[in-house]
Amino acid sequence: SDSRIKVRKSNDELYDLTVNINKMLDRMQAYTNQQKEFVEDVSHELRTPVAVLEGHLSMLQRWGKDDPEVLADSITSSLQELKRMQSLIQEMLDLTRVEQIDSEYLEQETEVEPLFTQVYNDFKMLHPDFAVNFDDDIEPGSKVKIYRNHLEQVLVILLDNAFKYSGDRKEINLAASTNEALLEVVVQDYGVGIAKKDLKQVFNRFYRVDKARSRKRGGNGLGLSIAKRLIEIYQGTITVESVVGSGTVFRIELPIVNSELDKNMANKND
Ligand code: ADP
Numbered sequence: 001s002d003s004r005i006k007v008r009k010s011n012d013e014l015y016d017l018t019v020n021i022n023k024m025l026d027r028m029q030a031y032t033n034q035q036k037e038f039v040e041d042v043s044h045e046l047r048t049p050v051a052v053l054e055g056h057l058s059m060l061q062r063w064g065k066d067d068p069e070v071l072a073d074s075i076t077s078s079l080q081e082l083k084r085m086q087s088l089i090q091e092m093l094d095l096t097r098v099e100q101i102d103s104e105y106l107e108q109e110t111e112v113e114p115l116f117t118q119v120y121n122d123f124k125m126l127h128p129d130f131a132v133n134f135d136d137d138i139e140p141g142s143k144v145k146i147y148r149n150h151l152e153q154v155l156v157i158l159l160d161n162a163f164k165y166s167g168d169r170k171e172i173n174l175a176a177s178t179n180e181a182l183l184e185v186v187v188q189d190y191g192v193g194i195a196k197k198d199l200k201q202v203f204n205r206f207y208r209v210d211k212a213r214s215r216k217r218g219g220n221g222l223g224l225s226i227a228k229r230l231i232e233i234y235q236g237t238i239t240v241e242s243v244v245g246s247g248t249v250f251r252i253e254l255p256i257v258n259s260e261l262d263k264n265m266a267n268k269n270d
Contacts, residue, residue: 003029041206042092045220049088053081091222094153095205098229106234108147109257112183113138115148116176119155127163130170135186137177143257144183146234151254154230154238155185157223158250162189164219165248183254190247199242203228 003025007018060074113136120134144151162172166189173188194202198209205225231238236254 038096038205045088045206046085049081049085053078053085056081088220088222091220091226095222095226095229098226098233101233105147105150106145109143109145110148110151112142112144112176112178113140115151116155116174119152119159120174122156123159123163130163130166130172133171133173135173135175135177137175138183139178142178142183144234144254145257146230146236146254150230150234154227154252155187157227158187158252161223161250162187162191162248165189166191169247178256180258181256183252183256185252185254186249188247188249193244193246193248194240194242195244199240202240203238 004022005018005025007015009015056074056078059070060078064071064074116134116136116138120132123130123132159172159174166172169190171190173186175184175186175188177184194209198207201207202209203224204221206221207225208219208221228238231252231254234254236252239251240248241251242248
């Protein structure tokens, strides 16, 4: 790119140094471009709620004095729009936070079973009319190398989506199983599904399949990008399969903390 230092190829140290500096400049340029894109995306996303809010307030200004119905409606709608903006701002903050996670988190371990029981109970409490089948095949005591709140955040995002896009069939499968190496989690719904052309993009920030519909549902298109980033930081994977009209399956894999294996490794290193 244009910020690079020009240098003629040679075999000396100055040339090597210049090549390295140019690599650093490229990385900085890439970072700056990412930041720029992010600011552009954010501005774009905020434009709609701000315009909607302006619409409600203009109504209020013009007819609010004379028409009590307009008065009440405009205020209710304005508050709703403000709530939406608040959740958008909160999720954008979450996203920038997961871009830079403190290294101390990476060393954390979380016991699988209690977390799943809690997440399952919380969901049942929030959505009592939903059938949640919890298929628990977790080896007692097994742990994953991830900060507890981060795993909880990912599970809540996936369950929340399964709920939001469930359609008429109010049923979710949550399955968790462990072996010596991996925790596998499956979150399955029987809802609206995702078309093939959208599947690749659902993990992109601000991506929503149906902007109008998910806007009503309050989605910002950030949940899955946060989930993916969090899982990948901890060396895990997250994938999705879906059939339009039949439902969607999200699958997570995370490395298990294998205490026996780790002990053996430690002994060998002695
Ligand atoms: P949102 O806050 O809009 O739900 P996400 O990043 O969590 O944002 O999801 C991105 C988009 O992917 C959603 O807007 C929705 O269109 C689609 N999506 C996510 N989960 C599901 C699901 N379980 N079933 C159908 N569509 C889904």
